Amino acid sequence: xxxxxxxxxxxxxxxxxxxxxxxxxxxxxxxxxxxxxxxxxxxxxxxxxxxxxxxxxxxxxxxxxxxxxxxxxxxxxxxxxxxxxxxxxxxxxxxxxxxxxxxxxxxxxxxxxxxxxxxxxxxxxxxxxxxxxxxxxxxxxxxxxxxx
Numbered sequence: 001x002x003x004x005x006x007x008x009x010x011x012x013x014x015x016x017x018x019x020x021x022x023x024x025x026x027x028x029x030x031x032x033x034x035x036x037x038x039x040x041x042x043x044x045x046x047x048x049x050x051x052x053x054x055x056x057x058x059x060x061x062x063x064x065x066x067x068x069x070x071x072x073x074x075x076x077x078x079x080x081x082x083x084x085x086x087x088x089x090x091x092x093x094x095x096x097x098x099x100x101x102x103x104x105x106x107x108x109x110x111x112x113x114x115x116x117x118x119x120x121x122x123x124x125x126x127x128x129x130x131x132x133x134x135x136x137x138x139x140x141x142x143x144x145x146x147x148x
Contacts, residue, residue: 006028007057010051012075012092013117014043015108016063022071026098036079041094044081044105045112048090052078061092062101062115069104069121072096105144 019025022114028034029041036042049055060072081091104121 002079008015009056009117010054011062011072011117012049012055012112012122013062013064013069013106013115014045014112016065019065022063022065022100025065025071029094029096036091036093040076041073041096042079042081042091043094043141044089045082046089047111048088049078049112049114051114060099060120061094062111062120064106067105067108069101069106071098071100072120072123073099092127103142 016025019028032045034041043061055075055076059075059148061075063073064070064073074097075092076095077093079091079093083089101121101123
């Protein structure tokens with residue numbers, strides 16, 4: 001159960017394409033192009049979530065890295081963003097704090113999906129979030145047999 005669990009919220013789940021580790025995700029979010037004008041990390045997507053009020057009522061985005069849900073970030077707000085092509089997009093503005101979660105296998109999928117709170121992996125216990133992460137293949141193998 002998430003520590004900041006709120007009733008009547010929904011989460012998002014998204015593949016973190018091009019990252020190998022949670023540290024890679026954090027490094028990408030430090031780059032200027034991945035930040036809002038007020039300095040928060042953001043992820044820009046083509047589709048605007050229809051369940052915006054539920055997302056903004058305590059939802060997080062869960063990141064799938066190398067086939068395993070490994071971390072989450074609280075969603076602060078949704079903003080309109082336009083690319084060079086003038087197409088309206090949704091910028092998901094995130095809390096900079098990345099919270100590691102218990103590894104859970106996830107097959108590849110396109111875009112983002114909704115993730116119900118009861119289906120979301122639990123946060124790692126206090127003190128474990130700074131441990132050296134398991135190698136990806138070991139993490140995946142343990143998740144496959146239900147240890148994680």
